[in-house]
Amino acid sequence: FRRIVAKCGRPDVFFTEFTSVEGMFSPGADEVKMRLEYTESERPLVAQIWGTTPQNYYKGAKEIAKLGFDGIDLNFGCPVKKIVKQGACSALIKNQPLAKEIIAAVKEGAGELPVSVKTRIGFEKIVTEEWIGFLLEQGLDALTVHGRTAREMSKKPNNWEEIGKASKLRDEISPTTLIIGNGDVESVVGGEEKCVRYGLDGYMVGRGIFNNPWLFNREMVEGQITDEMRIALLKEHVDLFEKTWGENKNFATLKKFFKIY
Numbered sequence: 104f105r106r107i108v109a110k111c112g113r114p115d116v117f118f119t120e121f122t123s124v125e126g127m128f129s130p131g132a133d134e135v136k137m138r139l140e141y142t143e144s145e146r147p148l149v150a151q152i153w154g155t156t157p158q159n160y161y162k163g164a165k166e167i168a169k170l171g172f173d174g175i176d177l178n179f180g181c182p183v184k185k186i187v188k189q190g191a192c193s194a195l196i197k198n199q200p201l202a203k204e205i206i207a208a209v210k211e212g213a214g215e216l217p218v219s220v221k222t223r224i225g226f227e228k229i230v231t232e233e234w235i236g237f238l239l240e241q242g243l244d245a246l247t248v249h250g251r252t253a254r255e256m257s258k259k260p261n262n263w264e265e266i267g268k269a270s271k272l273r274d275e276i277s278p279t280t281l282i283i284g285n286g287d288v289e290s291v292v293g294g295e296e297k298c299v300r301y302g303l304d305g306y307m308v309g310r311g312i313f314n315n316p317w318l319f320n321r322e323m324v325e326g327q328i329t330d331e332m333r334i335a336l337l338k339e340h341v342d343l344f345e346k347t348w349g350e351n352k353n354f355a356t357l358k359k360f361f362k363i364y
Contacts, residue, residue: 105145112320116147121178124154124163149174155190157208164212175213179222182253193253196226206241217244224265225252235269245281261286267301283307337364
């Protein structure tokens with residue numbers, strides 16, 4: 104899918120799906136590490152990881168560096184219940200000591216690679232000053248902030264005012280950390296407007312790319328995208344999936360992408 108997006112309109116940087124550091128060092132490691140396969144056409148590419156064990160984060164960071172990625176991102180924001188129950192991702196908003204240990208482990212294992220965090224403005228309630236302030240004290244290269252709490256999932260409007268607070272906190276605590284806003288960005292123009300309005304260094308698109316794979320193509324407006332173009336791209340996506348994965352991945356994996364077309 105990254106290759107499909109790159110063809111339609113390349114963003115400045117790609118991120119992988121999040122990969123479990125526990126899974127990377129488990130009996131099923133080979134299947135987990137499939138998430139970290141990439142081609143040169145997908146660069147610059149940041150590997151996103153998640154888990155709860157600092158030692159596995161350290162080992163995972165070392166392995167990611169060897170694989171030639173351009174950065175490492177820590178998922179401290181996923182709100183899915185089965186993930187949170189493990190004490191991972193957005194659950195770390197309530198566990199600063201472990202979060203600090205994890206960041207330190209990754210920075211040690213990453214070598215020269217930049218290290219970033221993607222997170223939310225709180226778990227059950229908004230705690231931007233406390234949580235984002237804490238993260239900024241960890242010397243991160245970048246911090247992506249999604250403007251909802253974990254409890255809100257994606258159900259409420261994204262709170263860009265709180266993301267703007269993160270930018271102001273950065274200016275006070277860690278001026279070299281890049282602040283990236285995330286949540287409900289549907290266009291390049293909309294993303295850039297948010298950056299100017301809230302003092303951000305960039306914006307991240309997640310679900311928005313599933314509405315329009317040409318989103319980053321400034322020359323391709325929505326009205327120019329015909330049904331024929333969408334069907335041709337769908338066929339290309341299916342062919343690329345087959346060539347890339349063959350029998351190694353279930354074809355049903357593609358179903359979540361079909362709504363794009």
